[in-house]
Amino acid sequence: MADVKLTNVKKVYANQVEVMRDINLDIKQGEFIVFVGPSGCGKSTLLRMISGLEEISGGTLEIDGQVVNDIPPSLRGIAMVFQSYALYPHMTVYDNMAFSLQIAKVAKDDIDQQVRKAAEMLQLTPYLDRLPKALSGGQRQRVAIGRAIVRRPKVFLFDEPLSNLDAALRVATRMEIANLKESMPDSTMIYVTHDQVEAMTLADRIVLLSAGNIEQVGSPLALYERPENVFVAKFIGAPAMNIIPCTVQSTGDHTEVSLSSGQAVTLPIKTASSEQGKPAHFGVRPEHLDIAGDGDAAILEGEVSFIESLGEATLLYIAVPGMDDMVIAKQIGTIPTQRGDKVRLVANPERLHLFDENEQSYRTE
């Protein structure tokens, strides 16, 4: 039903800068999709093209099987929640929520019923007669969401809705949005954020963007476990994955590489024989690096040059000879290791990643 389909969608601004290139994306009805990516990568632009606030420079956008490239925002069956809330400051909460229905000339009784229902859902009933300036940040955010709900859209669009809230409120509102989604299983939601925690916790599928391109689309865990390229690998997960330059030594069902620090590592990843001798990128997440026991064959060795104790975990910054960047290892709890200690690190081979010289993953499945 309310599928959203983007085919070769492009955006070129007046200054001839191409900010979105050939975006292809299939969103199914009822999905919670999160666009995530660094600032300026074009998430908002993509969302605004879907909403109709920004013109589409090329390709087609379909909502519900209908091409909507030239249809104005109000007729696309979408509702948008803006980053700044964009409440009408001179109208009460009630009027803010009723505005779209009044414009659509819906009967007064129906408007009243829908506004009160939405207010009930968002616990805004006591505030209906207030002006936005008399509300807290979280309440304003809920009014903005309420304004979207009363329109009963097929697709909800959220542009960084939580970025103006303080940390505690952000977590609470994030859960509210998750609940909201659960209570409206048929609505499609597209949610923009630059915060990977929001993306990981809310999304059915994440669309990871960078510089106008889609880097990877998939479930949060798929992006975490099977990043298709170095960009995704480094973007998802905190601290970011350690990427270490290496050279392919032997190919086959298992691949052996030699790291720039000298060690040789064998990974259970299949490579073609043509890759023999080529430069590559070896990746391992900080949380997958463990301190080696006496008999283990270490994959990395170095000196601890800095320690961050977070309580629940300890981050070791390790200078490895022969490497420019420090390797980060994340250990559960507190550990006795001191600054200056020599450590040897091991990792489960299943948790290792290997990317070719163009930074694409060797994993195919």
Next chain:
Amino acid sequence: MVISKKGSALTAVVHLTVLFLVVMWTIPTAGLFISSIRDKDQLSTSGWWTALSTSEQRLVERAASPESQTQENGLWVIRGNVLGDSEGEVTRFGSSSLKPEDFAAGETAELRRGIRLQVMANGDYEISSETEMQGRRGQRIFYTAEVPPRFTLDNYREVLGAEGLGKSFINSLTVTIPATIIPILIAAFAAYALAWMKFPGRGLLIAAVVGLLVVPLQMSLIPLLKSYNVIGEFFGVGAKTYVGIWLAHTGFGLPLAIYLLRNYIAGLPGEIIESARVDGASDFDIFRKIILPLSFPALASFAIFQFLWVWNDLLIAMVFLGNNEDQLVMTGQLRELLGSRGGNWEILTASAFITIIIPLCVFFGLQRYLVRGLLAGSVK
């Protein structure tokens, strides 16, 4: 601590400056107002700041003519009161302009040919002579009197009625009210379009408006009047009509109005407008329901500007309106009064005060809309 000291010094400077400005503004206005309600004789002899104290005036009064003399106890006597109906107290008197203060009240002055003059403090005078007094004209009495303050609305009554200010007041309002409302209406629409609607040539239009800001209006007076002549002839009316001056003021006011309002409206948060667009509002809906209410401060400040400018305008009124009673505006009337009644301060001050009453009302009426924080709560 250093910072707070600095801060309080700055606050003190700010407060002093404000106080200074208030005083600078209030004192002349108060002076004008007090002068306008003083008695015209007092106004011409002393400044308004002495209005509440008794004033010392040197006056001259002609006594009753010798025809009214009566015979009492063998003396011929003329009686009367120099002060007439007005209050006051005579302190000194004299009989010639060379020596107006020779005698204190109650003393008796010897005039020529055995005639005696006595003036009492309450103003009663008595001229007595042993022989019958000759002549038809009464004796002149010079006296100095302490006169208590006297306030009156007579000046206003006079200028509004006899001097024709009442009519020109109405004429001024007839010019000013439409000449304020019309440009604001047009400019608000234009400003919205220039700020938020996308159409080709928008940038050029804005540039043209900015360009028009610096065109001196004097340049266009003659061409405009000429075209009014032609158009007036076509419709069978004269060139000098109220519609004509409304349009002239509208034209002269529009560039600034559009410029100011566009800047303000362009500064409104774009997401509010986009949000309204997603909600299905048309451009006209957005203008009416979002832009207008949020632009009230800008509209009010421009309304004040335009109102004052049109109200105080003389040049355009002289060019585009006639000089007859039906079309002469306040400023024109005031100018005529300056010419014909230049010495009559009571007339000029009262007229001047009438001309500033309306601008004051407009300012105090609209200033509550000049509020900040209209956008509070909309965006963070």
